[in-house]
Amino acid sequence: MNGRSSVPAPDSSAPRPPKSQIGAQVWVRKNLFGNWFDTLLTLLSLWLIYQIVSVIFSWAIIDAVVGEGPKVCEGAKGACWAFIQEMWELFIVGLYPFEERYRPYTAFLILVLLCAATFVARVRRWPPFYLLWALAPFAVFFLIRGGTALNLPLVDTSLWGGLMLTLVLAVVSLGLGFPLGILLALGRRSRMPVLRGLCVAYIELVRGVPLITVLFLSSVMLPLFLPAGIDIDKILRALIGITLFAAAYLAEVVRGGLQGLPSGQEDAAKALGMNSWQTMVFIILPQVLRMVIPPLVSTFIGLLKDTSLVSIIGLLDLLGMAAATTANPDWLGRLVEAYVFVAVIYWVFCYSMSRYSLFLERKYKTGH
Amino acid sequence: MVFRLMPRPGKAAALSPAGGSDRLSVRFGHENGLLPSRLRSPEDALQHSMTPHPPQDTAASQLAPAPILSVSGLWKRFSGVDWVVRDFELSVGEGEILSILGPSGCGKTTLLRLIAGFETPERGEIHNDGKLISRPGWGVPPEQRRIGMVFQEYTLFPHLTVRENVQFGLTPSLAARVRGWIGGKSKTPPENGEARKARKEGLVSLMALCGLSEMSDRYPHELSGGQQQRVALARALVTAPRMLLMDEPFSNLDSGLRHHLREEVRAILKAAGTTSILVTHDQEEAINMGDRLAVMNQGRLEQVGAPLEVLQNPANRFVASFIGGNRFLPGRLENGKVVTELGEFPLPPPTPPTLLSVASGESNRAMGPSATSPVPSGGLVDVLLRPSQVAANPNGSGVPSLVLRVQYLNGQALYTLALPSGLEIQALLPESTPLRPGERTHLRFEPSPLIYFPSE
Structure with missing residues (x-):
């Protein structure tokens, strides 16, 4: 990032160590077959790997069936990818009306483009760009939902599902839960006993309850408290539940970071005449959030996967879709294919987040 | 090197000479800064001057401007039984540089933290500019005291570059920003191009003075201890504070740089009329940097006076x-x-x-x-x-x-x-x-x- 000195290129004419000391062959001999025990372990491991990979390979590729319709899979020994070929859009957008599917795809494209643009440093330095980010959630929401004002047919939220729903739940609940979590963490460290007590009570209460319970409460209990006639959208109810749940966990992550920050930092900012908010926004939070990137991303990943619990309250998210599609009489029993497909999608998202967090960690490694 | 601190328009008052009748009465009450600070009224001062003491020598009188900070009967302890600061009496004159010298662990840093507002005393009071700023269980928050501090362990902001660290004290508050955006009435006149240019030049020359020009885009962890110390110093000076507390500010510098910077910092502080307290365990530094020298031991003030006086006439x-x-x-x-x-x-x-x-x-x-x-x-x-x-x-x-x-x-x-x-x-x-x-x-x-x- 900075202060990196260039290392002079090695002189090609300089004498190199003899062949017998370098190269892949030597490395293998030294590290894998150093003595009889190493050799035994190496051979055993190779045999195990072969056994596992060969089974997966033959199931997923060699014996797999590709084609159209349920007929092609009759008597197939391996995976029936024809099922995924026919159903994949259901996994992505759920029961969203067929002729309107371009709308979620467009919304997805908008988000991907925005993310890509964010990686360009020059774009990041252009302030109006952040206005686009601020507008993006509204654009995406109205594009997917539609409505007469936009001259787009209204798509009821009960038809939302699949990966789209999973992403909506994860992004919105984390996007709202994160600031809420920061506030809770600050409240927990507050000098005001009432505020602190409320924050501690909230955090400990929510962390002591499984997410399923929170979801049940929000979907079953919440309507009981509301006056008759007012019906909160099912997805909104789930969103509120996950957001409040996420906030409690994120609060503890942020609190860990706050405790790790030397108190001198706050004193230094105060001595420069900065008020509490300035100190918080410019000095404490930037450092704390950088410090807690690893646990923060772990929590994000956990919550992304936890959203799959909404299938309990009848929402068809990515995992719910797996159950729903395999209930199709034509494709009965294609559970393995469905779950493998879903697992791959989850893995792609979680792995990207984890790589991105490593990138951020390296970028912000300025130490104390 | 010519250097002038360029305060923000809103902070101009800090550098203007003290005025107002309030200040005058204070000045009368303490006709020199060396009097015990509990002599508050003119009568006290008069009575005191009638006691058979020889007249002050002229040098000492010149060293005694109106006290701006007065610490009276200050006691402080942390959880233990031992008092870290015991019955401390001190007054610092306006624009004066006071060195506090003492062995390590004698309570110097705690005294500074009490004055800066990071600690509250168990007994005693601190007055600044005639106003009570600290008493047991209560204190004006540090950020409202307009007292800058250079910390012993630098406490630079690790996520900001050197330049951002130095500039940080000039960050406008959120309220000021919002006022700027909505164009509402601001307490400070909007900064015109000339003022902004002057401020930038002030920043540049301050960075140059502290030898930071070439490392302005580096991060604190890429600097040596001495360089970090210079950043800490520049950061505290940039806001042109009313009063500056320095906790061993030169301890990590090599001797050549230490001498140079000591003189420069003294010149800056004198030019800006900044009242300063320097805490150190280095006698040479304490004697050469301060207008007055206070010697502290085990939380007590042992002696305070002109450096040579203390040196030649230990109490x-x-x-x-x-x-x-x-x-x-x-x-x-x-x-x-x-x-x-x-x-x-x-x-x-x-x-x-x-x-x-x-x-x-x-x-x-x-x-x-x-x-x-x-x-x-x-x-x-x-x-x-x-x-x-x-x-x-x-x-x-x-x-x-x-x-x-x-x-x-x-x-x-x-x-x-x-x-x-x-x-x-x-x-x-x-x-x-x-x-x-x-x-x-x-x-x-x-x-x-x-x-x-x-x-x-």
């Missing part, structure tokens, strides 16, 4: 032994003379204590040479023996002694010698002195004036 044993690497020579009072191994010396004529040499408050344990001696004739005393007052005379008269060790410092040689009784004393002699360890010489002690304390 008590501790001050005498702590400053100047002095040792004591045992002696006995006989017939108006002090008899020691290095000779007999007539007692100096008794002089009343000067205000300068006496620490204020109950902590005053001054047993100065000029105070009426409580030691009866025949009593045992310890005579202050300064290495610089011992002369060697290899062939001539004097007390015979054996050279034990020699240490060379700044063009002079510090000899450790043994007297016939086995007592080790030190003598500061020219570097060219031909004495080597193991050789014998004769010593003469030339005290001027003779300073002694009752033997312990």
Whole structure:
């Protein structure tokens, strides 16, 4: 990032160590077959790997069936990818009306483009760009939902599902839960006993309850408290539940970071005449959030996967879709294919987040 | 190098000369900054001036501007039983630089943190600019005190570059920003192009002064300790604070840079009229940097006065032994003379204590040479023996002694010698002195004036 000195290129004419000391062959001999025990372990491991990979390979590729319709899979020994070929859009957008599917795809494209643009440093330095980010959630929401004002047919939220729903739940609940979590963490460290007590009570209460319970409460209990006639959208109810749940966990992550920050930092900012908010926004939070990137991303990943619990309250998210599609009489029993497909999608998202967090960690490694 | 601090428009008041009738009355109440701060009213001051004290010498009067900060009866302890700061009395005059010197662990840093507002005292009060800013259980928040601080451990902001660290104190508050956006009425006039340019130039010259120009885009973790210390200094100076507290600000610099920066910082502080308190355990720094010097030990103020005054006229044993690497020579009072191994010396004529040499408050344990001696004739005393007052005379008269060790410092040689009784004393002699360890010489002690304390 900075202060990196260039290392002079090695002189090609300089004498190199003899062949017998370098190269892949030597490395293998030294590290894998150093003595009889190493050799035994190496051979055993190779045999195990072969056994596992060969089974997966033959199931997923060699014996797999590709084609159209349920007929092609009759008597197939391996995976029936024809099922995924026919159903994949259901996994992505759920029961969203067929002729309107371009709308979620467009919304997805908008988000991907925005993310890509964010990686360009020059774009990041252009302030109006952040206005686009601020507008993006509204654009995406109205594009997917539609409505007469936009001259787009209204798509009821009960038809939302699949990966789209999973992403909506994860992004919105984390996007709202994160600031809420920061506030809770600050409240927990507050000098005001009432505020602190409320924050501690909230955090400990929510962390002591499984997410399923929170979801049940929000979907079953919440309507009981509301006056008759007012019906909160099912997805909104789930969103509120996950957001409040996420906030409690994120609060503890942020609190860990706050405790790790030397108190001198706050004193230094105060001595420069900065008020509490300035100190918080410019000095404490930037450092704390950088410090807690690893646990923060772990929590994000956990919550992304936890959203799959909404299938309990009848929402068809990515995992719910797996159950729903395999209930199709034509494709009965294609559970393995469905779950493998879903697992791959989850893995792609979680792995990207984890790589991105490593990138951020390296970028912000300025130490104390 | 010409350097002028360029305050933000809103902070201009900080640098303007103090005015207003309020300040005048305070000035009258403390006609010099060395008076005990509990003398608050003009009557007190008058009464005090009628007591038979000799008039202040002119240098001391010049050193005594109106007090802006006064600390009275301050006590502080942390969870333990030991008091970290005990009954501390101090006042600092406007625009004055006060050095506080003391061994490590004597409560210097805690005192600064009390003044800055990071701690509240158990007893006592702190007044700044005539207003109470600290009392037990209450204090004006540090960010509202307009007191800057250079921390001993720098506490730079690790996520900001050097330039961002230095600039940070100029960050406008959110309220000011919003006012700027909506174009509403602002307490400070909007910064025009000229003012902005002046501020930028001020920043650039401050960075240059502290030797930071070439590293402005680096991060603190990429700097050495000395460089970090300079950033901390620049960061505190940029806001042009009313008062600046410095906790060992030069301790990590190499000696050349330390001298240079010390003078420059002193010049800046003087030019801006910034009242400053410098805490250090380095005597040379304390003596050269401060207009006045306060010596602190075990949480108490031992003595405060002009540096030379403290150096030459220590108020008590501790001050005498702590400053100047002095040792004591045992002696006995006989017939108006002090008899020691290095000779007999007539007692100096008794002089009343000067205000300068006496620490204020109950902590005053001054047993100065000029105070009426409580030691009866025949009593045992310890005579202050300064290495610089011992002369060697290899062939001539004097007390015979054996050279034990020699240490060379700044063009002079510090000899450790043994007297016939086995007592080790030190003598500061020219570097060219031909004495080597193991050789014998004769010593003469030339005290001027003779300073002694009752033997312990």
